[in-house]
Amino acid sequence: MKRKILWVLVAVLLVGGLIAYLKSRPEPADTRYSGAYVLHDGLFVFVAPREGRALRFRTMAGESGALWPTGANRFEGGKGWAERGPAYNTFTFEMDASGKPVALVWEQTGLEPRRASIVKLPEQMATFQSGELTLHGKLVMPATPCPCPSVVVVHGSESYSAVEHYAEPYIYAANGFATLVYDKRGTGKSTGKYSQNFRVLAGDVLAAVNWLRDQPGIDANRVHLAGFSQGGWIAPLAAARDANIKSVLIGYGPMVPVTGEDRWGYVYALHEKGFGDEAVAQADQINDVISDIFDLGANRWNELAAMLDESRDEPWFAAVKGSDSLLGMVADSRMPLWMARTYLWWKHGRDNPPFIDRLYDPVPTLAALNSPSYWILGGADSSMPTEWTIEQLEKLQKRGKPIDYLVYPDADHGILRFETGKDGSRTIIGYEPDYFRRQIDWLKRTDL
The missing domain is CATH 1.20.58 (Methane Monooxygenase Hydroxylase; Chain G, domain 1)
Known part of the structure; x- marks a missing residue:
């Protein structure tokens, strides 16, 4: 009898643990609607997953918001960057017979509904090797004729899948740049152990660059890197090892250890x-x-x-x-x-190599880099020391290094606009209006 009771208890614990795991497991990202859409006035709208079935949209004018499903192919969200209600934005997606989106209708409080058609950007899922690891990526091509310039997006510190969540491939491809995004090691469908070791991750970037250069339609001499946040440490380190990197774009990255x-x-x-x-x-x-x-x-x-x-x-x-x-x-x-x-x-x-090298100094790396770099920074960044970064960039500029930078004085990390509550908390309301356009303009200038 005691043995039977023991086995029942074990079974209950196992079932309970399984239920708890299933409830806590993140809901898979809904990528059905991901892509670039264009309004009748030519403004691009980009859609990508936020988390689970929720979406996030961005426009080239900096407007952004979160959307949650409320019906078949219908999503609603509040006015802020993460507010669910009261409803301010409503997206209804029009689907073809195969279940792929062809357009969206954007309803916004106080405005007439607007329809945006899908931009047909060829996509290719890919895998490539970095040493013994297999990295999973997605290549999005422009609608324009190629050979094309290209961008490799360098993952930040997030542990989620960049292939599923990043909107940058659609932003750049819609503006003429083939774009490769990949899941950093230990995330998404890439193998290996998650790491924040910059030298190790820079090697993965170069593996991505080498794979991309061999793809049809890619101009091997016009490959750019775009790194954001932690990617601001990694992208210059990778470019310093490859003299043929055309340029390095850094969003809200640091120039300090x-x-x-x-x-x-x-x-x-x-x-x-x-x-x-x-x-x-x-x-x-x-x-x-x-x-x-x-x-x-x-x-x-x-x-x-x-x-x-x-x-x-x-x-x-x-x-x-x-x-x-x-x-x-x-x-x-x-x-x-x-x-x-x-x-x-x-x-x-016991980590070997170390999980992260907190003493790595990015200044000597940038000092040795001959590829031009462009740093976009937030003057009100709560996560990165913008003032200290500017000090280092200006020292290198005086030494003749090909460095430009732009500061949005009132932007937080991510070049995000915010409203400050009475308690000092920040509510994100969107990107700086010309943030995406500035990236494209600079990439095009350096691509000449």
Whole structure:
């Protein structure tokens, strides 16, 4: 009897675990509607998955929004970038007999409905090798005659599938550039272990470039790279290894080591809450110890514990809790340091190559790069230190390096416009109006 009860309990636990897994598993992205559409006035509208069955749209004029399914081929979303309601945008897709979209009707509160026809951009799913790994990609070709210039999109830090979610292939292809996007290792349908090691990922970029150059209709001498956020570390590193890269476009990427970006997380939080240089200096002292432990393997755990105990009642300490930084995580964590030490060793202590090189300095890489680069930055970026990046870019400009940059003073990370609430929170309302056009214009100038 006891054995039967035991087996019943085991079965219940297994079934319960399976149900929990199925409920927590991300819903597959709905890619049926992905593509470029064009309105009667020539404005492009780009559609790609947001998450699960939800979609996100973008226009060349910077307008953007999220959409959720409300009926057969019908989606609605609120006015902001992530609000579900009240409904402001409604997209109804017209499908052909095979279930593929041919057009969409865009209804927007206060405006007459507008119809946009699908732009026929040939797509090719692909796989290619990077060492022992197989990477999964998608090549989107322009509707114009080729051979064509091309862009390889360099994945950011996200762990989701770029092939399914990125809209950039349609943005660039609709404007004349063949575009390859691929799932970084350990994401989507690509094999391997997810990593943020820039040198390793730069090798994957070059594998993508080499595959692309061999494809029909591609001008092998006109391959550009476009890297966003973390891709801003990786794309220049890849281009520095390949003298034939035509140009490098960087969106909201950093020109500081990861440690500098990490420091910006708590510096930004302190400044936003009214603290000055003295508070930053106190936070820096603890952060230096954390960095020695995390980046150099130094045994300063007892020193860290003492510093944390001394600082917990300081007003600035509460301000850094939860900030986008290691210090913010440590300050906000209830995990005992001995447990954090064990977790750190288990999580990254055995990685070879390292999961991430936080001490990698991107300045020497860009200094050695002869391909032109264009940096598009947000002056109100809460994730990346724009001011520190500009300092480095201007130093290299004075040395004659082919570098341009553009700053949108009021844009956050992603070159996103926002409205600030009374509590200081930001509500995203779309991209800067000419952000996509600026990318295309610069790529075309450097492609000559």
